[in-house]
Amino acid sequence: MKSLKLSKRFQRVLLYGIVLATLVFFLKWLQWNFLIIDNAIDIYIGILAILFLTLGAWVANQLIKPKTIIVEREVSISDSKTFSINENAIKRLGISRREYEVLQLLAGGHSNADMASELFVSLSTVKTHVSNLFQKLDVKSRTQAIGKAKELKIIP
Amino acid sequence: MKSLKLSKRFQRVLLYGIVLATLVFFLKWLQWNFLIIDNAIDIYIGILAILFLTLGAWVANQLIKPKTIIVEREVSISDSKTFSINENAIKRLGISRREYEVLQLLAGGHSNADMASELFVSLSTVKTHVSNLFQKLDVKSRTQAIGKAKELKIIP
DNA sequence: GCATCACTCGTACCAAAGTATGATTTTACG
DNA sequence: CGTAAAATCATACTTTGGTACGAGTGATGC
Numbered sequence: 120m121k122s123l124k125l126s127k128r129f130q131r132v133l134l135y136g137i138v139l140a141t142l143v144f145f146l147k148w149l150q151w152n153f154l155i156i157d158n159a160i161d162i163y164i165g166i167l168a169i170l171f172l173t174l175g176a177w178v179a180n181q182l183i184k185p186k187t188i189i190v191e192r193e194v195s196i197s198d199s200k201t202f203s204i205n206e207n208a209i210k211r212l213g214i215s216r217r218e219y220e221v222l223q224l225l226a227g228g229h230s231n232a233d234m235a236s237e238l239f240v241s242l243s244t245v246k247t248h249v250s251n252l253f254q255k256l257d258v259k260s261r262t263q264a265i266g267k268a269k270e271l272k273i274i275p
Numbered sequence: 276m277k278s279l280k281l282s283k284r285f286q287r288v289l290l291y292g293i294v295l296a297t298l299v300f301f302l303k304w305l306q307w308n309f310l311i312i313d314n315a316i317d318i319y320i321g322i323l324a325i326l327f328l329t330l331g332a333w334v335a336n337q338l339i340k341p342k343t344i345i346v347e348r349e350v351s352i353s354d355s356k357t358f359s360i361n362e363n364a365i366k367r368l369g370i371s372r373r374e375y376e377v378l379q380l381l382a383g384g385h386s387n388a389d390m391a392s393e394l395f396v397s398l399s400t401v402k403t404h405v406s407n408l409f410q411k412l413d414v415k416s417r418t419q420a421i422g423k424a425k426e427l428k429i430i431p
Numbered sequence: 432g433c434a435t436c437a438c439t440c441g442t443a444c445c446a447a448a449g450t451a452t453g454a455t456t457t458t459a460c461g
Numbered sequence: 462c463g464t465a466a467a468a469t470c471a472t473a474c475t476t477t478g479g480t481a482c483g484a485g486t487g488a489t490g491c
Contacts (some may be wrong), residue, residue, distance in 0.1 A: 138469070171327035196387055215437060228419035243440055250479060261478080263384035314437065371467060387448070400469050439486075448477065456469070
């Protein structure tokens with residue numbers, strides 16, 4: 120990467136050199152021509168001035184470090200993107216994998232029967248998981264469970 | 276603001292004009308001096324070139340528009356501060372004041388009996404409100420009601 | 432091999448949630 | 462003043478949620 124950059128910079132410097140050389144030849148030619156016409160040196164100087172002025176401007180434009188103005192713009196990020204699961208809390212409460220699945224469906228508004236179908240288990244199994252969850256979360260209903268789970272950042 | 280900017284720009288242009296005029300006088304003086312020395316025109320041209328090259332570079336440096344880089348900085352804004360109640364949705368769904376109170380307690384994880392105590396009404400009244408809420412929110416359980424109400428930004 | 436844990440399922444029972452219907456009282460508005 | 466919407470309550474009923482207890486299975490690790 121760095122060698123490439125140096126090489127590019129070298130190429131640019133070479134280009135400037137060639138341009139300058141060409142310019143010098145052009146000037147010599149101009150000088151030769153205008154020497155014939157007397158008192159035309161002012162015109163010659165004018166052309167020369169414009170040329171070098173332009174050249175200087177161009178070179179400066181090429182070489183000057185871009186003046187950067189950094190504008191910071193606040194971007195609102197919804198919590199849904201910022202959210203990260205607090206796996207620590209899950210472990211601390213001793214919530215198992217299956218129980219966590221149930222918790223997610225629970226928070227999604229599914230009934231026990233729905234979850235049973237979704238997870239291919241019986242209704243009683245789901246009830247057991249739910250009951251165990253309530254004990255671990257220290258709540259007494261699914262609505263409270265949802266609230267607490269969100270508080271603990273267990274679910275989004 | 277705009278008049279100030281224009282005035283500043285004008286001042287700058289005026290400055291450039293003065294510098295140029297001074298330079299022209301200087302050149303004339305140089306020309307006068309070097310005419311005495313024969314074949315010294317090359318030196319004269321060299322000085323002239325360097326002068327204008329520098330001038331061009333300087334002018335370019337002054338005039339180049341600063342490149343503006345907008346950096347978007349991600350700033351997390353918590354939803355709690357961003358949140359505003361969507362009263363429009365409440366009206367659209369025809370949710371009454373009392374029903375909304377019930378909805379808030381509902382989302383807080385309270386049971387029907389709890390809400391009855393809290394609102395000083397009977398259990399059946401709460402049930403009626405809850406049932407009406409479900410119809411208006413088009414859901415079948417309190418957990419779904421909470422989810423939908425949050426979706427619609429009716430509750431935080 | 433045995434203990435432990437996660438997962439599964441069943442039964443039984445009670446509490447709570449949810450529905451349906453009807454009725455009364457308040458409140459707000461033209 | 463009358464009326465419509467909101468709020469209240471009751472009763473009866475069905476469904477769902479939640480608890481308690483027991484029990485079988487499979488995987489893991491010492």
